[in-house]
Amino acid sequence: MINQNEILQTVHMIDQQHLDIRTITMGISLLDCADPDPKAACSKIYEKIATKAENLVSTGEAIERELGIPIVNKRISVTPMALVAGASRCGSYVPFAQTMDRAAQAAGVNFIGGFSALVHKGATPADNLLIESIPEALAVTQLVCSCVNVGSTRAGINMDAVAQMGRTIKAAAQRTAAQGGFGCAKLVVFCNAVEDNPFMAGAFHGVGEPECIINVGVSGPGVVHHALQSVKGAPFDVVAETVKKTAFRITRMGQLVAQEASRRLGVPFGIVDLSLAPTPAVGDSVARILEEMGLEACGTHGTTAALALLNDAVKKGGVMASSHVGGLSGAFIPVSEDEGMIAAARRGALGLDKLEAMTCVCSVGLDMIALPGDTSAETIAAIIADEAAIGMVNSKTTAVRLIPAPGKKVGDTVEFGGLLGCAPVMPAHPFSSAEFIARGGRIPAPMQSLKN
Amino acid sequence: MRAIVTVLGKDRVGIMSAVCSLLASHNVNILDISQTILQEYFTMVMLVDTAGSDVPFADLAALLEQAGRERDLSIRAQREDIFNAMHRI
Numbered sequence: 115m116i117n118q119n120e121i122l123q124t125v126h127m128i129d130q131q132h133l134d135i136r137t138i139t140m141g142i143s144l145l146d147c148a149d150p151d152p153k154a155a156c157s158k159i160y161e162k163i164a165t166k167a168e169n170l171v172s173t174g175e176a177i178e179r180e181l182g183i184p185i186v187n188k189r190i191s192v193t194p195m196a197l198v199a200g201a202s203r204c205g206s207y208v209p210f211a212q213t214m215d216r217a218a219q220a221a222g223v224n225f226i227g228g229f230s231a232l233v234h235k236g237a238t239p240a241d242n243l244l245i246e247s248i249p250e251a252l253a254v255t256q257l258v259c260s261c262v263n264v265g266s267t268r269a270g271i272n273m274d275a276v277a278q279m280g281r282t283i284k285a286a287a288q289r290t291a292a293q294g295g296f297g298c299a300k301l302v303v304f305c306n307a308v309e310d311n312p313f314m315a316g317a318f319h320g321v322g323e324p325e326c327i328i329n330v331g332v333s334g335p336g337v338v339h340h341a342l343q344s345v346k347g348a349p350f351d352v353v354a355e356t357v358k359k360t361a362f363r364i365t366r367m368g369q370l371v372a373q374e375a376s377r378r379l380g381v382p383f384g385i386v387d388l389s390l391a392p393t394p395a396v397g398d399s400v401a402r403i404l405e406e407m408g409l410e411a412c413g414t415h416g417t418t419a420a421l422a423l424l425n426d427a428v429k430k431g432g433v434m435a436s437s438h439v440g441g442l443s444g445a446f447i448p449v450s451e452d453e454g455m456i457a458a459a460r461r462g463a464l465g466l467d468k469l470e471a472m473t474c475v476c477s478v479g480l481d482m483i484a485l486p487g488d489t490s491a492e493t494i495a496a497i498i499a500d501e502a503a504i505g506m507v508n509s510k511t512t513a514v515r516l517i518p519a520p521g522k523k524v525g526d527t528v529e530f531g532g533l534l535g536c537a538p539v540m541p542a543h544p545f546s547s548a549e550f551i552a553r554g555g556r557i558p559a560p561m562q563s564l565k566n
Numbered sequence: 567m568r569a570i571v572t573v574l575g576k577d578r579v580g581i582m583s584a585v586c587s588l589l590a591s592h593n594v595n596i597l598d599i600s601q602t603i604l605q606e607y608f609t610m611v612m613l614v615d616t617a618g619s620d621v622p623f624a625d626l627a628a629l630l631e632q633a634g635r636e637r638d639l640s641i642r643a644q645r646e647d648i649f650n651a652m653h654r655i
Contacts, residue, residue: 116646116649116650116653118600118611120652120653121611121649123653124648124649124652125572125574125642129640179623179624179627180623180644180645181645181647181648182643183644183648363652366652367648369651370647370651
């Protein structure tokens with residue numbers, strides 16, 4: 115029998131340290147739903163999602179009750195919609211987003227991802243139409259998430275798409291101005307997007323994926339923080355070992371839940387994404403882990419090194435615990451969703467430039483950052499370009515999820531509620547990048563792309 | 567199926583009796599018990615076999631949780647698998 119201490123350790127992790135499975139995400143291919151008639155396509159899409167995901171939520175809840183571990187979200191990701199809707203003759207893809215929304219409501223999930231386009235080298239007419247449809251689609255739906263991939267290590271950066279996404283983010287904020295620009299919280303711009311990411315808002319079901327698949331995202335910043343409290347003052351070798359051991363345990367939970375969900379649903383298991391995903395709850399923060407390593411406030415000198423150690427140790431600990439690791443895997447640093455990040459931003463310790471540096475060594479990018487409402491589309495595009503360049507050169511995924519909150523100024527706060535939290539509005543640089551963005555074209559793929 | 571029942575809370579008369587009666591009334595067999603008191607804090611860990619249980623496992627867990635709430639205790643029933651997954655390679 116497992117000894118009493120081990121049992122109580124697990125129970126405390128769940129009860130007091132916010133250990134949970136963050137998401138079970140079902141990936142569904144919609145490639146066979148394409149139809150010249152948009153109404154027929156939408157009805158095929160609805161049927162397929164509703165049928166495949168019929169038992170997803172009830173199965174997730176049953177596993178939750180039996181194992182006694184919270185499974186916070188049940189979600190769906192689908193084939194990038196531009197690939198499916200492209201076959202249909204129509205002037206807007208908003209009805210496709212509404213179909214996704216209805217299907218997600220019917221399945222009872224809390225988000226559906228994949229209103230997406232992959233335009234890292236160039237855009238098809240369908241890709242352009244999808245991007246044009248994003249602001250309205252995010253305003254008229256509840257559960258639909260959108261992401262656009264504008265660059266990759268192999269293809270370089272599509273600067274026309276970068277400029278277009280700057281304008282799209284502004285328009286999405288305007289369309290949802292009454293909710294603080296909430297539409298932008300459901301929109302991610304990627305470089306090197308991954309096809310099996312279970313986390314929103316950037317989840318989509320890649321074309322290399324099977325018909326249907328189960329991916330699981332684990333969490334547990336609170337558990338890592340708690341473990342580090344017991345090694346105060348110890349050298350970094352000890353810190354890394356402690357994080358690794360903790361990440362291993364957390365990931366084993368994810369693997370168990372993923373296998374169980376896969377077996378019960380009769381759907382193949384894809385990957386476990388071993389990300390430390392914070393929430394706005396006290397005790398569930400990535401920033402507080404970095405501070406526990408000895409920093410007065412997250413964002414001060416040393417933060418990037420602390421995050422690099424954390425990100426690497428999480429992966430090293432988790433990789434042996436799961437048969438297939440994938441997705442984004444690492445540490446997330448969303449500002450509005452992390453109690454410690456919010457506090458650090460409010461103290462003036464954490465700004466956009468430091469966050470950009472941190473994205474060089476963490477798993478994703480500039481995430482859930484509120485900017486003043488009058489930030490220009492070109493400035494937002496330039497921030498995207500910087501972030502995409504980091505991803506392209508370092509062969510890693512980077513993402514940008516910015517909210518230019520309408521009517522808000524530096525020092526104001528934007529409230530989103532729930533897991534999305536609240537974001538203190540941060541300043542962007544006041545100097546113009548407009549001429550840079552106006553050039554358009556492509557930034558060529560770097561030397562790193564020539565690996566063959 | 568084997569499961570772990572953990573009971574945590576302030577010590578008082580009759581905790582063990584209440585939990586054991588509830589398990590017995592649903593035909594759940596207790597395989598092992600360890601129990602300690604740490605600073606008046608009652609901690610009990612039980613290994614049980616639910617193969618003969620007359621209610622589904624999720625319902626049994628809910629009944630135990632409810633019984634715990636009535637006595638100001640935290641009572642959880644979890645499949646043994648979660649502990650094996652976390653602590654054994």
